[in-house]
Amino acid sequence: MKKDPICNMDVDERTALAAECDSKIYYFCSEGCRERFLTETVCELPRTSYDLIIIGGGPAGLTAAVYADMLKIDAFLLTKDLGGQAIDSTKVENYMGYDFITGPELTEKFQHQLIYSHYIDHLISEADKIEAVQGGFNVTTSELKTYFARSLIISTGMTRRKLDVPGEEEFQRKGLFYGNIQDLSFVTGEDVAVIGGGNSAVQIVEKMRTVVKNIHLISDRLSADPSLVARISHFENLKMYEGYRVIDFRGENALSGLTIRKTAGEETLNQSVRGVFIAIGLEPNSHLVSDVVEFNEKGEIVIGPDCSTSCPGLFAAGDVTDAFGKRIIIASGEGAKAAMAVRQYLLDLRKAPD
Ligand SMILES: Cc1cc2nc3c(=O)[nH]c(=O)nc-3n(C[C@H](O)[C@H](O)[C@H](O)COP(=O)(O)OP(=O)(O)OC[C@H]3O[C@@H](n4cnc5c(N)ncnc54)[C@H](O)[C@@H]3O)c2cc1C
Structure with missing residues (x-):
């Protein structure tokens, strides 16, 4: 990959448009950027x-x-x-x-x-x-x-909103997602964690219920509507961790687990999960x-x-x-x-x- 010198976009040198200047080859996302490069190089007036x-x-x-x-x-x-x-x-x-x-x-x-x-x-x-x-x-x-x-x-x-904890950036889209996603095939029959205590988090739990093996719902405070909480609280494959926060995410190439800690206290738990769904707002x-x-x-x-x-x-x-x-x-x-x-x-x- 090369960077288009005009717009900073990553471009594939095998397919990108090119121009030579001072014996150096430059690559461009489009004819428009190439033209701008040639004009601005000649006129020296970006x-x-x-x-x-x-x-x-x-x-x-x-x-x-x-x-x-x-x-x-x-x-x-x-x-x-x-x-x-x-x-x-x-x-x-x-x-x-x-x-x-x-x-x-x-x-x-x-x-x-x-x-x-x-x-x-x-x-x-x-x-x-x-x-x-x-x-x-x-x-x-x-x-x-x-x-x-x-x-x-x-x-x-x-x-x-992000949690800002180690591993969050690294495993984004490699098992770690924000909010609700449509294609859940990668977590079918697996354990997952849902992070958040609001209505969005609870709705994700509802959607996962019949797809995954176990769901860990982790929140500082369960603030979702009581009627929604009542609806999920009898799910047999749901474990609720209220008053916990996430410490880190781990894995090799893809996410394989996370660590949580009690907000008031030192108790730490390691959970093995294939998917994490973070729903702490936008x-x-x-x-x-x-x-x-x-x-x-x-x-x-x-x-x-x-x-x-x-x-x-x-x-x-x-x-x-x-x-x-x-x-x-x-x-x-x-x-x-x-x-x-x-x-x-x-x-x-x-x-x-x-
Ligand atoms: C997981 C997920 C699934 C979704 N699924 C659907 C769906 O199926 N159907 C549907 O209709 N909607 C869906 N949505 C919602 C939809 O994606 C948004 O409503 C839509 O993208 C909003 O478009 P936007 O252009 O207003 O903002 P955004 O898509 O948020 O784009 C904002 C842009 O601004 C850029 N930007 C931000 N700050 C700066 C800055 N300081 N300087 C320069 N650039 C900046 C960002 O990089 C980004 O390119 C989904 C959203 C998510 C997160």
């Missing part, structure tokens, strides 16, 4: 100013990017990854046009549409800071590069604009019907907003709407007297 910057490349941001190209908006996409949460969905059965598709397959189609059919400038990096400045916004990346745009779409989605990735726009009590960005926020020129779309329904199709629709609203905003700016 672009840092756009009409629109889209932050976040999940379904909302990628759709906004495709629409931005279709609407001829001079736009730039800045994202930590291409796909967002949808990559973690093993079975998408509620996206129009497909009876069934996996999250990675759907994401690949989104990426393809962006890179090959509706190219806009893009960079795989993290937005670290957003400032409202005269005439627009400055966006600074984690590599301390600053970009300016007259408008922004924030589509940074949500992140599953949080909107909205902190970047906490000084700039209005939030609701969940920390979601409050938007109007056209995805506008309390800050003129700053639009938001998808799971990071207070829009009802956290789904791929809804996030995509909101992304399209945000791009259309940005176009109108930019047209109005041009018409406005100086």
